[in-house]
Amino acid sequence: xxxxxxxxxxxxxxxxxxxxxxxxxxxxxxxxxxxxxxxxxxxxxxxxxxxxxxxxxxxxxxxxxxxxxxxxxxxxxxxxxxxxxxxxxxxxxxxxxxxxxxxxxxxxxxxxxxxxxxxxxxxxxxxxxxxxxxxxxxxxxxxxxxxxxxxxxxxxxxxxxxxxxxxxxxxxxxxxxxxxxxxxxxxxxxxxxxxxxxxxxxxxxxxxxxxxxxxxxxxxxxxxxxxxxxxxxxxxxxxxxxxxxxxxxxxxxxxxxxxxxxxxxxxxxxxxxxxxxxxxxxxxxxxxxxxxxxxxxxxxxxxxxxxxxxxxxx
Numbered sequence: 033x034x035x036x037x038x039x040x041x042x043x044x045x046x047x048x049x050x051x052x053x054x055x056x057x058x059x060x061x062x063x064x065x066x067x068x069x070x071x072x073x074x075x076x077x078x079x080x081x082x083x084x085x086x087x088x089x090x091x092x093x094x095x096x097x098x099x100x101x102x103x104x105x106x107x108x109x110x111x112x113x114x115x116x117x118x119x120x121x122x123x124x125x126x127x128x129x130x131x132x133x134x135x136x137x138x139x140x141x142x143x144x145x146x147x148x149x150x151x152x153x154x155x156x157x158x159x160x161x162x163x164x165x166x167x168x169x170x171x172x173x174x175x176x177x178x179x180x181x182x183x184x185x186x187x188x189x190x191x192x193x194x195x196x197x198x199x200x201x202x203x204x205x206x207x208x209x210x211x212x213x214x215x216x217x218x219x220x221x222x223x224x225x226x227x228x229x230x231x232x233x234x235x236x237x238x239x240x241x242x243x244x245x246x247x248x249x250x251x252x253x254x255x256x257x258x259x260x261x262x263x264x265x266x267x268x269x270x271x272x273x274x275x276x277x278x279x280x281x282x283x284x285x286x287x288x289x290x291x292x293x294x295x296x297x298x299x300x301x302x303x304x305x306x307x308x309x310x311x312x313x314x315x316x317x318x319x320x321x322x323x324x325x326x327x328x329x330x331x332x333x334x335x336x337x338x339x340x341x342x343x344x345x346x
Contacts, residue, residue: 033125034101035132038093040073047095048246050103054119055275060334061180061315062156064108064117067270067279070245072110078241080111083234087139094132096125107133112140113152113339116162123161130169138346153340156180163338171340178339179323181316181331185278185307188330190300194256198264198294200301203253206263211253212239214263218284228263247272250309254302256294264289265298271311278306278314296329303330 038047047069054063073090080086089109096105105118105125114133118126134151141149153171155162166173192200203211210228216235217224223232242248250271256264265285271278280302285295306314318326323333 033099033104033128034097035128036095036097038090038095040090043095046103047106050106050119051117052272052275054117055277057120059313061182061317062158062335064106064115065270065272065277065279065315066275067245067247067251067272067277068281069108070247071242071270071279071281072108074244075238075242076111079234079238082237082241089140092137092140094129094136096122096129098122105129107137109137109140110154112142113154115154123159126162127165130165134344138344143346144343148343148345151342151344153342154178155338155340157336157338166340169342171342174339174341176320176339178317178319178337179333180335180337181318181323181326181333183303183314183316183329183331185303185311185314188300188303188307190304192297192301192304194294194297195292197259198256199259200297201255201257202301202305203255206255206257208239209236210263211255211266212236214255214286215239215266215282215284217286218266219282221287224286224288242268245270252302252305254298254305256289256298264292265294267298267302269302269306269314271306271309273309276310276312278302278311280314280316283316295325299326299329 048066051064051066051069077088077090081088092109094107095103098104104122107129108115114137116129138149143149153166212235213228213232216232247270250273252269254267267280267283269278269280316326316331
């Protein structure tokens, strides 16, 4: 087995092919979607490095290869978390991955007062062998977790029903800055003063960064807006026409527009478009109460995800 650090010019295309092959075999989110990998490179990296002044996740991607230099696994840091994607039949490399992660990924994590870091491993609960290894190493799973949710657009037929004065749009004619600010307000309602024209310190660069993804040309935004131009809900849908998959990230509703069913209509409008495009499976990740929201929209939860923590001395 060989281990090497990710070099974009040499490794990008082969990683995308590895992820597509893995997805074709598994048909679930245990295998990272190719467009999620691009989200890490073009949005997460910009968010953490260019906007927050922290380390780039892509500088800590590691590739595990067999003796013929075929990819058999990836360490994929997503901000301050350790994630993996492993080819079926090579589950035994997970222990080596954690060894390497605990040693090399420390700069991604904020130091605590005693000099230690709270190392976070993200693992699907369906991967029992990973749970056993993490327990053996002294990791503790959070009570709360994340969830993978999927919907099959070809099996749906949604009608968009909104109150008078509101409409579902795909964002093509809306100003980028306003969309970015509205999305930011959805996650940080404490900053929402109703002004969508000002520039936020966090969000605009990462919003533009994802345009560098090869998937951007087929991807799209779905929004709910008022007739006078106020943005209520925002979502972005990454699309890979090769795997015929879609991935929603992010989904956001401003606080003053919540509990009105706008997120449902926004996502239903997007799913209708995905159906027209021939997309077979659309995925969304959720946590805490959001899983119930997405279930009510029509997404089915197919796996749960554990956040495993252990203090490590630096």
